Amino acid sequence: MPSETPQPSFVLVRPQMGENIGAAARAMWNFGLDRMRIVAPRDGWPNPKAVAMASGAGRLLDEAQMAADLPEALADCTYVFATTARPRELTKPVFSPEGAMKKAAELIGQGEKVAVLFGPERAGLENDDIAKANAIITVPVNPEFASLNLGQCVLLTAYEWRRQADTVPEEVTDLGKNDWATNAEIEALVTHYEDRLVEAGYFFPPEKAPGMKTVFRNLWSRMRLTRADVQMLHGIMRQMVRWKEHSDK
Structure with missing residues (x-):
C-alpha cells in the first residue's frame, strides 16, 4: 500500500x-x-x-494507478x-521546481490533492495535456539543450518536494460547508459548456x-x-438553454 505521508501524485503521461x-519510480x-500514476504507456503494462x-x-510499479x-x-x-x-502559447502561472513544490506543500497541507504531469520522452506534454493543468513547472536549463530525460525531470521535482515537505502547514483553509471541485467535476462542467457551444455554432470556422x-x-x-460554483454554473447553462428554447416557440 502507498504510504499515508501527504504528498503529490506523479503522473507519467503516455511514457x-x-x-x-x-x-522515474x-x-x-x-x-x-x-504515488505514481501511468497514462496509456506505449509498450503496455506490466513492463519487465x-x-x-x-x-x-x-x-511503486506494483501499486501504480493505471x-x-x-x-x-x-x-x-x-x-x-x-x-x-518548451514555451507555450497558453496563459498560466509558471513556477520553478522549487516554487512549484512549495506551492504543492501549501495546498496539500490544506487538504488538497495535487498532481504533477510528466510528458512522453519524444516531445513532452501536448498543449491539450497542459490545458488541463492549473500551472506550469519549467526547469531553468541550457536553452541550447533543454531536453530532460523523464527520469531526470522526476528526480529533480522529487528532490524539490523533499526540500519543502517539512514545511507543510498544519492549518486547513476554511471553506465552510464547501469543498474544492475535483478534476472530474470540472471536466463534466467544461464538457457541458462545450457541447452547448457546439450546438450554438460558437466554434467556427471548423478548421x-x-x-x-x-x-x-x-x-x-x-x-x-x-x-457549489460548479453546480451554479451548470444551472446557469441549463437555464439559458431552457430560455432559448422557450423564446423560439
Whole structure:
C-alpha cells in the first residue's frame, strides 16, 4: 500500500520506454514519494524493463494507478502542475521546481490533492495535456539543450518536494460547508459548456475549432472552483438553454 505521508501524485503521461518508467519510480522513492500514476504507456503494462530499472523501487510499479487517458488519471485531483521545457502559447502561472513544490506543500497541507504531469520522452506534454493543468513547472536549463530525460525531470521535482515537505502547514483553509471541485467535476462542467457551444455554432470556422476548444478549456483550468460554483454554473447553462428554447416557440 502507498504510504499515508501527504504528498503529490506523479503522473507519467503516455511514457514510451519501460526503462524510463522504472527510472522515474526509483527517483520518486529516493525522496520518499510513492504515488505514481501511468497514462496509456506505449509498450503496455506490466513492463519487465521498468521492473529491472526500478531496482529497489519495484513496489511503486506494483501499486501504480493505471489510466486510459489524462482526465481519468486526474479525476480526484484539485490542483495540477504540468512540466514542460518548451514555451507555450497558453496563459498560466509558471513556477520553478522549487516554487512549484512549495506551492504543492501549501495546498496539500490544506487538504488538497495535487498532481504533477510528466510528458512522453519524444516531445513532452501536448498543449491539450497542459490545458488541463492549473500551472506550469519549467526547469531553468541550457536553452541550447533543454531536453530532460523523464527520469531526470522526476528526480529533480522529487528532490524539490523533499526540500519543502517539512514545511507543510498544519492549518486547513476554511471553506465552510464547501469543498474544492475535483478534476472530474470540472471536466463534466467544461464538457457541458462545450457541447452547448457546439450546438450554438460558437466554434467556427471548423478548421479553427480544435484550437478554440483548447483555449476554452485552458480558461477553466485557471479558475479555482468549488463544488457549489460548479453546480451554479451548470444551472446557469441549463437555464439559458431552457430560455432559448422557450423564446423560439
